[in-house]
Amino acid sequence: MKTRYTYGGDEHIYVEVDDEMSLDAFFKSLSMSNAVRNADIKGVTEICPANASFQVRYDPDIIAPEEMMKKVQELEDKAEDADKRLKTRIIEIPVYYQDPWTHETLMRFRERHQDPSGTDLDYAARINGFDSAEAFIEAHHSQPWFVSMVGFVAGLPFLYQLVEREKQLQVPKYLRPRTDTPKLTVGYGGCFSCIYSVRGAGGYQMFGVTPMPIFDPDQKQSYLSDFMVFFKPGDIVKWKPIDRAEYDRILAEVEADTYVPRIAEVDFDLEAFNADMPGTNAKLMEALNVV
């Protein structure tokens, strides 16, 4: 892991903590971006953490680019020593896999896909060595995920699964991006899962859909009353497979503004996780049982 510092034009500093994805790189970039925020540097206007990198936007009329760069670099050692523990929350997100809406969409854009003969899930299962789409779905939801970045469009979370690298699911994006993706599609690209917060263009494979809104400018749901965006980096997600009947039931609650997601406060310790992944994950998921 070698940190690389560079400029994005005259208004951004870009820090790549590592060129490959890992939880270590994510923790360090989150920790460094938090250090920059806490340093309260005059002239800084935006701090954006990403999966294994982060970006700082600043006003070069207030702080010179070289000085800004120096200040960010100075914070690296501090972040290195930072506790790799996180007080966070685990959220259960219901997912209706193989739903009719993403199915209709993926059929519509079949000529842009690597394998036009099957569905996105068939393809993902095959190239990851699973016998069936169902077995792949099981691997997708049986272990929890870290929200490692929020962005692309409003409130869209990127998620990285809490398993060994050998067990990471990897699926390429569409050959050519679609011009349409249903709202709240659960997608997959590279080693990341995501939830499309809004309807629109997209290149990730489509696996299912959640009835739970995660972005709403009108903030009608109780869990969006603080802010219109639900996720933040560091959140932990457990997918819960649901059928059509449960999807419809939850949707009715969402439409009545009464839906309450299952959320539990948890502590995440990277070293404990690296020492015992199944044990740490089991404990995280148990926290949801007492909600």
Add this chain to the structure above:
Amino acid sequence: MSFKVMQPGLSTSIQDLGRPGYFHLGIPIGGAMDRFALRVANMLVGNPEGAAGLEVVFMGPQIVFDQDALVAVTGADLPAKVDGVLQEGWTAFEVKSGQTLSFDFLKSGARAYIAISGGIDTPAALESRSTYPIGALGGIDGRNIQAGDVIPVGEADMIEPGLSVPENLRRMPGKPAELRVLPGLYWHRLTSAAQEGFFRDDWTVALEADRMGYRFKGGKPLEFVEREQPFGAGADPSNIVDGCYSYGSIQVPGGLEPIVLHRDAVSGGGYFTLGAIISADMDLIGQLQPHTQVKFRKVDMDEALQARAARKKMLAAVRAHLG
């Protein structure tokens, strides 16, 4: 007071100077693509420079006022008419209650800015009235204006019409348009031949050119330094582990067609970026029509900061001129 939209034009949106502070959640700064033009239009009618106005793309709207107002149109050369009578660009003119503001055909540039004394007074979302349709924020219900909309305007300090900005204090792209680039970000992913080729080749603006980004075509495909792709980056050599995008950053998916991200940028993604358009030239992009010839010119940080200072000086000169 208010005005009524009779015809909306092609893609007319309410914009101010945007909503900084939410890019880490995927909500871009937004606001006028040509910020200089919006600021000047506001100054001409006596508004604060950051008041909300209309950003007009290629084709003007037709609107009717329910009270007297002072109006100025800057940016693209899109001649304004009041009840059919042509008005000067970059100059404040009066529109009386009941009169119609309409537009002639576009002569040059791509985006005109309409400022109305008092400023547009729609509800702000995250401290800005700028329209961001993807997130349904700002504007009118998060969308562009449409026929039948009645758009509220704030209280105005009425000043005299006739204020004007001389030609030397207006700014439009040259021919061919030159956009200055500070190499950086993932610049090292390109071979030295590709790095040189990017700046040597002639590019033209493609049809996919909007508030989110501008696509360019016509140059040679860019070659990448060979490497084994890092874990999580994806198989294509133009892929990276999804990271943040800078405003003005230039991504080249597959090494084929560069895309410059603008005010409504996506906040991140999985494509390498070779550097960014310097802040001083961002306004110019908003004035580029499809098929316009463009040259990218390589600059260093010193030149980028000098250009930025020159922009500030020009804005100060306009303020001084208008007193």
